[in-house]
Amino acid sequence: MESQTEVVRPPVGKRFSLKTLLLTGLLVAVVSFIGGTRAGSLAPYAPWLKPLLAPATSGGNLDLSGVQQVYDVLKRRYDGTLDPAALVEGAKRGLVSATGDPYTAYFDPAEAKAFMSSLEGKYSGVGAELARRNGQIFVVSVIDESPAKKAGLQPGDAIAKVNDQDATNWSVDKAVTEIRGPKGTSVKLTIVRGREIKEFAIVRDVITNPSVRFEITPGNIGILRISRFGETDTVNLARQAAEQFKQKNVKGVVVDLRGNGGGYLNAAKDVAGLWLNNKVVVSERRGGKVQETLKSGNSALLVGVPTVVLVDGASASASEILAGALKDNGAATLVGTKTFGKGSVQQIENLPAGAMLKVTVAQWYTPAGRNISKEGIVPDVIVDITPAQSTQGVDPQKDKAIELLSR
Known part of the structure; x- marks a missing residue:
């Protein structure tokens, strides 16, 4: 799945004039x-x-x-x-x-359309969710009925080459950019699976990927996987999952935010509200002064339910807002590895002819008053995944989370 390291606000009119933005x-x-x-x-x-x-x-x-x-x-x-x-x-x-800010960016009309589509999980590609672990790009999951699924790509596959280009040192975003392409075109992936090297020629198609998937394990543990914080579907899908967990009286919930590069700020706030009743989720500061403090609502379906949040180095921005809010409010234990460390908020500004400006408008702080830019959030329980475990489909982080909730 294409991922972006973002926490963004949707367009809300001209908060800043174009001239003001250019002055940066x-x-x-x-x-x-x-x-x-x-x-x-x-x-x-x-x-x-x-x-x-x-x-x-x-x-x-x-x-x-x-x-x-x-x-x-x-x-x-x-x-x-x-x-x-x-x-x-x-x-x-x-x-x-x-400006020197890596998160402030100009998009031409085509780039703007692709960016907005990716935030909502609609794009032309192969339908594989990627993450970078142990210096390699891995397939985290494969969407049902997608070209990747039909071709035989599997979770745990390490992507070695894309169209014969060495992908060893690529970021997730670089891999995503190279794997994406127009519907009907083909991309060649060379993957490592265990000790085997395999090649796949996959024809791209239009992918619609829900941002939330969930299941209940035989041991009655709810697993909630959030791959991004979309504007339209994430909150509703997460609430549906929470309702199922509540009906089944699960022992606990695992929230998997690994590889989640972020998304919409309000989506992260509202998902936090599944655990928090009228609690501070995040505050925004501009020039060091608090501009806004965002609180959860009063309909926390999962309040008091033991919860573990899985994070890693690709959990960024809106993911860190959710993880930080649950951690600081004592609603969850964090397991995994240190998060990415992106503590800024971007506003989307529509420009003429379909172009777009994504501009950093504030810094965000956890309920405990921490800005995690470049620092990340250190989990309560640190658990690594080795390259061998990744290729074998072994997940010690998820196993640890289930262990903690099964006690």
């Missing part, structure tokens, strides 16, 4: 990064640049006269054809990139 750029870096723009000849492609190219005023516009000079030189000297639209795209990306 660093001028020197912008001038060197941008391909160049011109207020006159490029105005049809980027009318928003025209006022910014004027000298700085008390109104706060950037002085981008140096950008104009770069463009003039390119136009006079460049031995080739300049694409005005491409230069404008470069200008937008450069302004955003110059």
Whole structure:
């Protein structure tokens, strides 16, 4: 499954003007990064640049006269054809990139559509959920009836190559990007399964992947797997699972957030509300000052039910909000390895023509007042998974969680 390391808010109108957002750029870096723009000849492609190219005023516009000079030189000297639209795209990306924030990003219309689809589990790919463990990309699960399932891909398979490219040092996002592609096209995966090396040619298709799956073990332990925090389905599906757990009077619940790179902030808050009654879930701070404190509701179906949350180095952002809220409120024990460590919130801003800006608007803090950026959350019980265990489908972290709940 395609994953994003995010905690985002949906578009809620223009919280910030485009001009304000652009002011976060660093001028020197912008001038060197941008391909160049011109207020006159490029105005049809980027009318928003025209006022910014004027000298700085008390109104706060950037002085981008140096950008104009770069463009003039390119136009006079460049031995080739300049694409005005491409230069404008470069200008937008450069302004955003110059913030130095890896989570603030500009998306062109195609990228914006793909990003939003991935948050809701709809994309064109093979239907395999991936995670990085022990320096390798592993298949965590395979969606039923998906191309990956039909081809014979299995949980625990280690992805060694994608289209003959060595994937050993890839991040999950890199692997996802390479495996995704238009419906009907093929991707070649070389995997390691035990001591065997296998190759699969899988034809991509449109995948719709629910963000929540659940089961009840023979020992009456509820297992709740949340792969992302979607805007539309996660809370409803998690509540349905909680209702089933309640009806069956389970001994305890395992919440599996491993490999979950995040999603929507409100979804994480509302899922936390399955355990917490009117408790602080997370607070947001901007410039060090608390802007908002988010609390759970008053309909916690699982309040008091023994709970273990599974986390790992790919559990990030919204996953860390849920894990931190349950841990700090004494509602769950954390098992696994240290989480990713992303303590910022991004706002989605819609731009003209279907483009989008994802901008960091605040830092989030756990109920205990911790911001986990770069630090992550250390589990109460640390349990590693070895490469051999991953390829064999052995899961000591899940086993430990069930053991704790079965006592």
